[in-house]
Amino acid sequence: MAVIEIExxxxxxxxxxxxxxxxxxxxxxxAFGFLGPNGACKTTxxxxxxxxxxxxxxxxxxxxxxxxxDRVKIQSAVGYIPGxxxxxxxxxxxEYLRFLAKYRGTGNxxxxxxxxxxxxxxxxxxxxxxxxxxxKLGIVxxxxxxxxxxxxxxxxxxxxxxxxxxxIEWIDEEKKHGKTVLMSSHMFEEVERTCHRIGIIRKGRLxxxxxxxxxxxxxxxxxxxxxxxEASAARFAADFDGQQNGxxxxxRPKQSLERIFLDYYEEVPRD
Amino acid sequence: MINAALYRRELKKSWKTLLIxxxxxxxxxxxxxxxxxxxxxxxxxxxIHLMPGLMEAVGLRAGTKGLLGYMSSYLYxxxxxxxxMVFSMMTANxxxxxxxxxGSMASLVAAPVKRSKxxxxxxxxxxxxxxxLVVYITLLELVVAESNFPGELDxxxxxxxxxxxxxxxxxxxxxxxxxxxxxxxxxxxxxxxSGIPAVMFIIKMLANVGGVAKNFKYATFFSLYAPDDLILxxxxxxxxxxxxxxxxxxxFIAAVGIFSRKDLHI
Numbered sequence: 339m340a341v342i343e344i345e346x347x348x349x350x351x352x353x354x355x356x357x358x359x360x361x362x363x364x365x366x367x368x369a370f371g372f373l374g375p376n377g378a379c380k381t382t383x384x385x386x387x388x389x390x391x392x393x394x395x396x397x398x399x400x401x402x403x404x405x406x407x408d409r410v411k412i413q414s415a416v417g418y419i420p421g422x423x424x425x426x427x428x429x430x431x432x433e434y435l436r437f438l439a440k441y442r443g444t445g446n447x448x449x450x451x452x453x454x455x456x457x458x459x460x461x462x463x464x465x466x467x468x469x470x471x472x473x474k475l476g477i478v479x480x481x482x483x484x485x486x487x488x489x490x491x492x493x494x495x496x497x498x499x500x501x502x503x504x505x506i507e508w509i510d511e512e513k514k515h516g517k518t519v520l521m522s523s524h525m526f527e528e529v530e531r532t533c534h535r536i537g538i539i540r541k542g543r544l545x546x547x548x549x550x551x552x553x554x555x556x557x558x559x560x561x562x563x564x565x566x567x568e569a570s571a572a573r574f575a576a577d578f579d580g581q582q583n584g585x586x587x588x589x590r591p592k593q594s595l596e597r598i599f600l601d602y603y604e605e606v607p608r609d
Numbered sequence: 610m611i612n613a614a615l616y617r618r619e620l621k622k623s624w625k626t627l628l629i630x631x632x633x634x635x636x637x638x639x640x641x642x643x644x645x646x647x648x649x650x651x652x653x654x655x656x657i658h659l660m661p662g663l664m665e666a667v668g669l670r671a672g673t674k675g676l677l678g679y680m681s682s683y684l685y686x687x688x689x690x691x692x693x694m695v696f697s698m699m700t701a702n703x704x705x706x707x708x709x710x711x712g713s714m715a716s717l718v719a720a721p722v723k724r725s726k727x728x729x730x731x732x733x734x735x736x737x738x739x740x741x742l743v744v745y746i747t748l749l750e751l752v753v754a755e756s757n758f759p760g761e762l763d764x765x766x767x768x769x770x771x772x773x774x775x776x777x778x779x780x781x782x783x784x785x786x787x788x789x790x791x792x793x794x795x796x797x798x799x800x801x802x803s804g805i806p807a808v809m810f811i812i813k814m815l816a817n818v819g820g821v822a823k824n825f826k827y828a829t830f831f832s833l834y835a836p837d838d839l840i841l842x843x844x845x846x847x848x849x850x851x852x853x854x855x856x857x858x859x860x861f862i863a864a865v866g867i868f869s870r871k872d873l874h875i
Contacts, residue, residue, distance in 0.1 A: 390872070391873065411721075413720055416719070422712055423712075426618075427713075428622065438716065438720075441612060442720040442721060443721070
């Protein structure tokens with residue numbers, strides 16, 4: 339069953355900017371990666387999903403509800419991390435989370451767990467927080483009411499590598515709980531590690547839509563290496579993140595999705 | 610109808626501004642009322658005859674009778690209009706447009722709370738502030754007048770005059786709030802929401818000077834509030850108040866409607 343459906347969404351901002359005839363769906367329990375460079379209008383698409391802007395053409399629905407007309411019905415099930423985090427600067431992190439729980443009326447069942455997990459120091463005023471801390475606060479704010487649908491706009495930007503992998507672990511667990519995830523990113527690794535299916539958007543148009551694994555197969559090269567003994571094969575596999583099979587280890591270049599991504603961008607002539 | 614958590618937050622943010630505006634008003638109301646005496650009024654009237662243009666520009670008119678007339682001339686022409694007006698301009702702009710511009714509106718709309726409810730809550734915050742200021746000023750005037758000049762103030766007429774003042778300030782608040790909801794850029798919401806009342810007020814001051822400029826009074830909504838005529842209970846003064854009240858209701862409804870339907874690029 340499709341939880342998120344975008345049908346022929348068009349929003350023209352002029353001079354080639356905007357979203358054009360965009361269609362895709364995200365199934366229940368699926369993690370969908372929405373990949374594109376800055377200015378590809380990923381955020382515009384997400385704003386439609388959140389009911390911030392009204393589609394000029396086409397239809398955007400979540401759980402069968404129209405994202406513009408029925409946005410209030412959708413919002414209680416949605417956790418959202420905005421691409422650009424801007425909270426009430428006059429509050430501390432803890433005050434903000436307390437306010438949000440009361441304001442939404444949806445509780446904060448997971449707040450303590452998330453705060454601990456992402457090592458968020460919520461005692462300082464938001465205006466004095468670093469970008470990374472603000473991002474952590476955004477993560478806690480988005481997930482503390484345990485929503486079923488996660489709409490994440492470049493969720494791990496500003497996080498250090500340790501926190502990024504902690505975030506990916508969290509998303510993996512959420513997927514196991516049957517949550518539906520739509521994650522936009524310009525970071526290939528993030529999407530590659532978390533998402534089952536990937537849509538690549540370029541200048542507001544979808545240029546590729548496929549399973550992450552088949553994108554890999556179609557575009558990425560793999561190398562099979564034979565080593566002298568099993569012990570070194572195991573070490574090699576561990577060091578290069580490869581698949582060991584006896585003396586043989588199959589490895590794949592780390593930036594593979596990035597290459598796929600660039601393929602899609604380079605095969606279209608510049609205009 | 611309103612979101613309690615948001616209302617509490619906004620009141621908490623407003624109280625310092627309210628305190629400052631209350632203190633400034635207190636200062637002027639206490640000084641000006643305590644300066645009243647019939648002999649003194651003659652002196653002030655002399656000033657007005659010496660420099661009619663300047664004094665009338667700030668709303669001081671010679672010869673209005675009694676304590677209430679004196680207050681109408683010296684408080685209701687400038688001080689009690691300007692201070693609550695500045696409060697409305699600042700607050701209205703902060704409540705919607707600034708959140709949209711900063712992007713923090715995203716946390717408010719990305720929640721199971723209707724946009725109309727958000728706008729109504731912010732509107733109630735503004736209304737609370739305006740009503741608080743006018744009620745506070747009224748009580749202050751009653752206390753100061755009674756303690757300095759027992760029995761001299763016509764309380765009923767003061768209440769009518771301040772009822773009119775409330776209508777005027779609700780209209781100014783509604784205007785500022787309307788532009789705060791209409792524009793997503795504080796640059797424009799300030800230019801229109803504060804600029805229009807400010808320019809209209811300057812036109813009113815010019816019209817007060819009299820002469821040819823007197824006709825300017827038809828170009829400003831401030832003419833709809835005429836405290837002297839309200840004391841005299843003239844029907845045109847009542848129509849003016851009615852127009853202000855009606856205008857503010859229409860503007861508030863339009864503001865909430867616009868905010869509920871507009872695209873938010875946040």
